[in-house]
Amino acid sequence: MNQFLEGLKARRSVRKFQDKPVSAETLQTLMEAVQWSPSWANTQCWEVIVVKDPALRERLQATMGKGNPATKAIVSAPLLLVLCAKKDSSGFYNGQVTTKYGDWMLYDLGIATQSLCLTAHSLGLGSVVVGLFDHDAAAKVVGLPAGYELVSMLPMGYPDQSPKAPPRKEISQFVHYDRF
Secondary structure, eight states, X not given: OOHHHHHXXXXXXXXXXXXXXXXXXXXXXXXHHHHTSOOGGGOOOEEEEEOOOHHHHHHHHTTBOTTOXXXXXXXXXXXXXXXXXXXXXXXXXXXXXXXXXXXXXXXXXXXXXXXXXXXXXXXXXXXXXXXXXXXXXXXXXXXXXXXXXXXXXXXXXXXXXXXXXXXXXXXXGTOOSSOO
16 A cells, blocks of 8 residues: 555544653654645745743633543643634735635645644654634734634644544545536
């Protein structure tokens, strides 16, 4: 089987981590994964905030949605990345939106997030993409300036669990040929 596909199939959302720090070298490799991610017209609209301050992490944890299974990981993970995007950049030419879907920042951040999670997995790290929280309150915690949106948070670290793969649809359930 293809090595990349094997890694894609093996990656899981991890919410429990070992008490082992992530090295500066590993963090640099993760940031290279973002740097080299594709984006609309190479706009690279992403911004990444590495949150180390425990007090800030607790404040971010307080923004989590009720029942979010990643709530503890915001504080307990050795590494917390906050992914943000510059608005009105991706999907725009000459200041004008160019697609039916408007701002493509979420699309570009999705690509960068996938790059981060797969690179983390390849380095022996676990990660979970967190999206259920009060985005505006979290943006205030990290001092996000106007013109940007806080999109997601990614707790990362060396896994202290091995989640099983969730069920997947059969390919025949989502692939269509020539017409829907």
